């Protein structure tokens with residue numbers, strides 16, 4: 001089924017309570033359509049990681065709504081019962097530090113998720129290899145994570161985040177360790193994937209190399225977002 005992207009309305013997140021409470025998100029409204037890649041930008045402590053964790057159903061918001069496709073995930077304190085299944089099946093994560101599994105080779109690191117979801121092993125590996133090729137690390141397919149450079153590890157982590165074709169992908173500084181050409185290649189792949197699989201992709205970044213490529217940017221400051229048109233520069 002074609003998703004309708006992800007939408008949040010009036011999202012708030014308070015850590016702790018009483019005198020030490022921190023209102024990390026005060027009011028966040030955001031909508032990312034299927035096929036869209038948006039940038040999320042803000043100073044340190046503004047709430048970017050908190051927002052990404054809320055979008056990824058890793059932390060529960062204090063108030064507000066989140067709707068993924070047709071499904072209400074959170075609604076003012078209410079939440080769906082199976083957040084684990086949601087995280088596994090609907091959300092792809094690309095973290096800043098690529099948490100690759102050290103005792104699996106590159107191909108199996110990427111193929112593991114589809115295998116766990118019941119895809120036959122050979123098909124899962126084929127899909128992994130196609131992504132590794134697109135990300136220019138296929139030549140390292142049989143290597144162990146410890147044998148890769150930082151940039152190679154990052155590209156493997158990106159392949160892993162994309163491999164199940166989740167309707168939402170959350171990426172935290174995915175291009176930070178990459179040179180300019182590779183950073184732009186990653187953005188091109190994210191845009192391709194977004195369009196091909198109707199994925200909504202949210203990229204937290206400070207990276208000046210990629211910021212001009214976004215058509216739409218959300219700025220976050222003191223826990224509140226505001227939206228801005230980006231340059232939408234084409235990549236080639």
Ligand SMILES: Nc1ncnc2c1ncn2[C@@H]1O[C@H](COP(=O)(O)OP(=O)(O)OP(=O)(O)O)[C@@H](O)[C@H]1O
Pocket residue numbers: 015016022023024042043044045046047048049050051
């Ligand atoms: N688990 C926590 N308990 C209490 N306060 C927290 C917790 N996590 C984050 N905060 C606070 O919430 C606010 C937002 O933090 P967050 O990590 O979302 O910022 P960020 O925009 O990701 O910053 P950075 O760019 O430095 O990673 C900060 O004031 C932070 O100190």
Ligand SMILES: [Mg+2]
Pocket residue numbers: 048049050
């Ligand atoms: Mg952060």
